[in-house]
Amino acid sequence: MKNSILLASHDDQFTAELKAEFVSRRPEISVFLLGEEGVDQADVAACWYPQADLLTHYPHIKCLHSVAAGVDHLGQNLLNSGLPVCRIVDNHQKQGMLEYVLWGVLNRHRNFDKIRDNQTAAIWHRYPQQAASELQVSVLGLGELGKFVAQGLAEFGYQISGWSRSSKSLTNVHCYSGLEGLNTVLNRTDILINLLPLSAETQGILNQDLFNAMPAGGYLINCGRGGHLVTEDLVTALDSGQLRGALLDVFDTEPLPKTEALWQQKGVIVTPHVASDVSLSTIIDQVADNVLSFSKGDTLTNAINIDKGY
Amino acid sequence: MKNSILLASHDDQFTAELKAEFVSRRPEISVFLLGEEGVDQADVAACWYPQADLLTHYPHIKCLHSVAAGVDHLGQNLLNSGLPVCRIVDNHQKQGMLEYVLWGVLNRHRNFDKIRDNQTAAIWHRYPQQAASELQVSVLGLGELGKFVAQGLAEFGYQISGWSRSSKSLTNVHCYSGLEGLNTVLNRTDILINLLPLSAETQGILNQDLFNAMPAGGYLINCGRGGHLVTEDLVTALDSGQLRGALLDVFDTEPLPKTEALWQQKGVIVTPHVASDVSLSTIIDQVADNVLSFSKGDTLTNAINIDKGY
Numbered sequence: 332m333k334n335s336i337l338l339a340s341h342d343d344q345f346t347a348e349l350k351a352e353f354v355s356r357r358p359e360i361s362v363f364l365l366g367e368e369g370v371d372q373a374d375v376a377a378c379w380y381p382q383a384d385l386l387t388h389y390p391h392i393k394c395l396h397s398v399a400a401g402v403d404h405l406g407q408n409l410l411n412s413g414l415p416v417c418r419i420v421d422n423h424q425k426q427g428m429l430e431y432v433l434w435g436v437l438n439r440h441r442n443f444d445k446i447r448d449n450q451t452a453a454i455w456h457r458y459p460q461q462a463a464s465e466l467q468v469s470v471l472g473l474g475e476l477g478k479f480v481a482q483g484l485a486e487f488g489y490q491i492s493g494w495s496r497s498s499k500s501l502t503n504v505h506c507y508s509g510l511e512g513l514n515t516v517l518n519r520t521d522i523l524i525n526l527l528p529l530s531a532e533t534q535g536i537l538n539q540d541l542f543n544a545m546p547a548g549g550y551l552i553n554c555g556r557g558g559h560l561v562t563e564d565l566v567t568a569l570d571s572g573q574l575r576g577a578l579l580d581v582f583d584t585e586p587l588p589k590t591e592a593l594w595q596q597k598g599v600i601v602t603p604h605v606a607s608d609v610s611l612s613t614i615i616d617q618v619a620d621n622v623l624s625f626s627k628g629d630t631l632t633n634a635i636n637i638d639k640g641y
Numbered sequence: 642m643k644n645s646i647l648l649a650s651h652d653d654q655f656t657a658e659l660k661a662e663f664v665s666r667r668p669e670i671s672v673f674l675l676g677e678e679g680v681d682q683a684d685v686a687a688c689w690y691p692q693a694d695l696l697t698h699y700p701h702i703k704c705l706h707s708v709a710a711g712v713d714h715l716g717q718n719l720l721n722s723g724l725p726v727c728r729i730v731d732n733h734q735k736q737g738m739l740e741y742v743l744w745g746v747l748n749r750h751r752n753f754d755k756i757r758d759n760q761t762a763a764i765w766h767r768y769p770q771q772a773a774s775e776l777q778v779s780v781l782g783l784g785e786l787g788k789f790v791a792q793g794l795a796e797f798g799y800q801i802s803g804w805s806r807s808s809k810s811l812t813n814v815h816c817y818s819g820l821e822g823l824n825t826v827l828n829r830t831d832i833l834i835n836l837l838p839l840s841a842e843t844q845g846i847l848n849q850d851l852f853n854a855m856p857a858g859g860y861l862i863n864c865g866r867g868g869h870l871v872t873e874d875l876v877t878a879l880d881s882g883q884l885r886g887a888l889l890d891v892f893d894t895e896p897l898p899k900t901e902a903l904w905q906q907k908g909v910i911v912t913p914h915v916a917s918d919v920s921l922s923t924i925i926d927q928v929a930d931n932v933l934s935f936s937k938g939d940t941l942t943n944a945i946n947i948d949k950g951y
Contacts (some may be wrong), residue, residue, distance in 0.1 A: 434747040453904040455896035460918035586765035594763040608770035
């Protein structure tokens with residue numbers, strides 16, 4: 332049937348919520364969940380970590396659509412299936428990343444982390460307050476996202492340093508590069524935000540040496556990739572007090588396995604890779620438009636070149 | 642002894658932290674805690690909820706200094722003692738209020754409240770994401786603080802409505818006044834921020850009728866006064882799901898008594914009246930400068946007129 336879609340994800344709650352919004356916003360599209368009656372009418376699958384053997388069970392699917400900017404969560408099996416693959420392109424993603432990071436910075440700056448711990452024991456304690464301008468916040472990685480976050484935080488009053496492989500110049504951001512530059516930045520950092528790309532050079536960069544180069548009591552926000560972080564070094568630094576806390580959005584294995592000790596590690600906040608989430612309205616509109624295009628045989632928007640990976 | 646000060650508060654941890662910073666920033670001042678040896682040399686007391694009989698135990702105190710913008714926490718006994726009373730004046734207080742409120746807005750908008758609940762059960766679940774522009778945030782009270790907060794949130798991308806007794810006009814804020822205006826605002830409010838002054842008209846305004854006028858699942862941030870909120874109505878609204886959560890900074894009795902059920906109420910975050918805290922550096926500099934002035938017999942800065950109360 333034309334204009335029909337299957338929502339394919341390991342996360343049933345997510346697809347149920349997505350379907351409800353989809354039906355309400357774009358009633359011209361028929362939306363099916365996995366195993367739902369009539370699902371064999373759908374020729375487009377909107378995917379979020381779908382099962383690897385999706386096409387074995389749903390051979391009528393002729394087009395794959397990521398509900399995110401990335402497509403790696405589809406897995407090699409689906410990416411190599413020969414079907415067209417589309418992704419979401421959201422110009423508000425930078426804003427979303429700034430929102431996430433700012434919540435984390437404020438969580439440390441305004442002592443919400445300690446205040447919430449105190450609440451469990453009914454402890455009323457006011458911590459001496461620092462002005463934003465007294466806090467040194469550093470951003471590793473000054474690509475599109477890092478640059479936007481660094482300048483947004485600077486506008487909010489924080490002292491911002493930035494570090495990148497090649498030297499850059501940004502308004503209101505003290506920019507450094509190279510290994511010596513990294514140490515200069517770390518030595519004065521109260522809150523460290525990782526937005527580096529993952530490469531052979533940056534794999535494991537968030538390790539004991541790096542944490543020890545920061546003043547005691549530092550705070551880490553990792554929005555890069557799980558591979559940047561040496562988890563056991565983080566735990567050591569938290570347990571010793573070298574780090575006060577960490578807000579982690581990315582992990583070596585996602586979803587983070589239930590058995591992973593990080594879930595219960597004191598001082599760690601685990602979020603499910605949502606830092607620069609695209610908005611639901613954007614997802615629905617872009618997927619729905621592509622479903623209509625696919626039904627009509629028109630060109631798909633934001634189709635990726637599988638060989639290049641983007 | 643000249644240039645000496647007593648730190649007087651029920652909160653020993655706060656005064657210990659304040660002393661450490663004081664000594665490091667202004668070594669020319671001798672700083673004493675309650676009961677500490679040499680304390681009888683101090684003639685100025687820096688106060689935060691001090692004991693009512695402070696002057697009976699420390700008769701050498703000749704000047705009282707609040708470590709906050711307000712002086713009501715000194716209590717009538719000390720305010721009527723005839724001693725000069727000074728307060729802190731911090732131009733960054735508006736920024737501090739915006740920081741606090743923005744953390745609360747982001748906590749709801751980016752689902753950190755639900756994500757943190759999920760973490761305790763190791764649940765990895767990504768909620769469908771709204772753009773800031775899809776959220777209706779309303780500010781009750783458009784005085785200096787309310788205006789600043791409303792416009793700061795608007796700049797951050799939220800849809801902002803404001804309500805005040807007399808009608809106002811503000812850039813990027815939909816302004817309403819009067820009882821009819823209040824209902825118009827409430828009917829579309831996802832996140833409600835109270836920054837009203839406390840008066841006979843606004844006492845108990847945050848009640849069941851108001852919560853029910855909001856769409857189900859609303860979020861409350863109370864930075865006004867404890868007297869604005871009818872606590873039992875809040876609990877009812879939270880338990881029924883009419884409200885999703887509340888961030889509360891002010892209470893009828895402060896510190897909030899340990900026996901108060903609000904500490905453990907699901908969906909409530911209790912913070913110890915810190916929303917528009919002045920920064921420690923400002924407190925120390927203004928108190929230290931007044932200690933030096935007092936020792937020299939110079940005019941005190943930001944001394945209040947007790948009869949007028951400011």
